[in-house]
Amino acid sequence: MYPRDPSLRPSILPGVLALLASTITLTDPAGDARGDGGYVLPTRPAISAEMLDLRAFSAQPQGEGMRFTVSFSQLGNPWNAPSGYSAGVTDIFVKGALGGQQVLGETGLRVRGQGGWAYHLRVTGGGATLVQADSQGTLTTLAAPGVQVSGTSLVIDAAVPGGTYGYWVTNSVYTPLSPGGVLKPGTAAGPTLLQAGRAGAPTPVDVLAPSSDTLAFTSGTLAPVGETRDWVSLTLMALGAAGLLLTVVATVMVWRRLAGR
Template sequence: MGGPRSGNMRCILPPVLALLAAALLTVPDPAGDARGDGTYTLPTQPAGLAAALDLRELRAESVNGKLRLMVGLGAVQNPWNAPLGYSAGVLDIFVKSRLGGASDLGGLGFTTPPNDGWQYHLHFTGFDQTLDFVPDGSSKPVRKNVALPIRLTGSTLSIDTPIPAGQYSYWVTLSVYSPFTPDGLLRPSVSGGAASLVTPRSGTGRGSAPIPVDVISGGDQTRAYTLGVLQPVGQTRDRRTILLLGMGIFGLLLTLVATVAVWRSPR
């Protein structure tokens, strides 16, 4: 029973278990849905943007206790010659790590569901990256001056974050990049030329079309664009709830032990 085969199994199991422990979340996204609610017409200049603006997957991993996020794309394009090697889109990732937080998703035309919110907002273009954080007891984000190493492997963007690894919820959006706007976002309009993002709805004001052309959503994408409410993917463990549950179980165990002790004591 303790021969070479069992020895090999002991050698193989630790790395396998380590890999399983590192994986936190994998969420696929359908191909070919980078058209908002289905009515968006992408710019034809630069050419071939559709696949490069198509979100395919979100993966979250624990690496040395920190959160690594990987976003798969349909293709990679660098029409504006960004240092990263990708400049077709603007990637925004919002992370919910606890209760509370901000409900507006970065001014992109989406909000979180009622009584929901995010604590971290990672924003990426091919030229720069930023991280905003919502402190405890606040709904207003503040900018954190930290490095966000990002690399491109095939058609996957991999981001090493300073966020402690955990079971979180996420909102992920991808917008069209433009070097001709102050914030790098190409906004929808009801008409325009080859370099425009066109939708039937107005691109400004209340009830306007959201800016992103694709999202990774926990619900129906068309409905999200119609209502402007984006459902998260993943889950958040509320440590306070877990603590209360643990205290409750501990209290029950103490009661059980005390009851048994009384029952077994001599009379």
């Protein structure tokens, strides 16, 4: 039987979160880093489609945060950045609980379906950032994630609470010549330009999605992959409700005992 003092009772919350925060690995088709199929990549500097081609994404708890690994067909560094990675701009949006931001940053894409993102990681040749969005839509910049290059992958350690989430992952063309580091597509042709077949085309050249899902480049919406429900938050809510129910039951039992005296 638990002690009367709640502070002395063992907490089951860490164990529950540990069970929920499992590793997931998702794959992406090869050879699809050309947007809707018609994007023409810049040739100055030389950037190949393989450098921008998302192949796999994994997420797992790491210490007090999460470790994300993004793999490509090749890992290019056409701008000779000290980080060893300067071909693309990798955006990872982490699904929030019961709401979140619907616009996927500056990608030109929106969330498909219900919900939205609570954390946004961005890795470019110039560094990495992490932004949190609260339930009111306020954005807060958090500590910059740690990024390492491993073979053809980026290994990203970020201060995102351990859990099993849904994700939106995109990859765009990097350029140090724009304020945000992203080379946006346009209809003009040129060796330093990213050419698309229409104005206002989405910025990413590849998104983490099944080969049959082309809506990102036709309707401008992207579906989450991974665990599309935030089980951590839902479980915390269930635990809170169970605790409240136990309190009510205990109170009723006490009243009955007092009434029977």
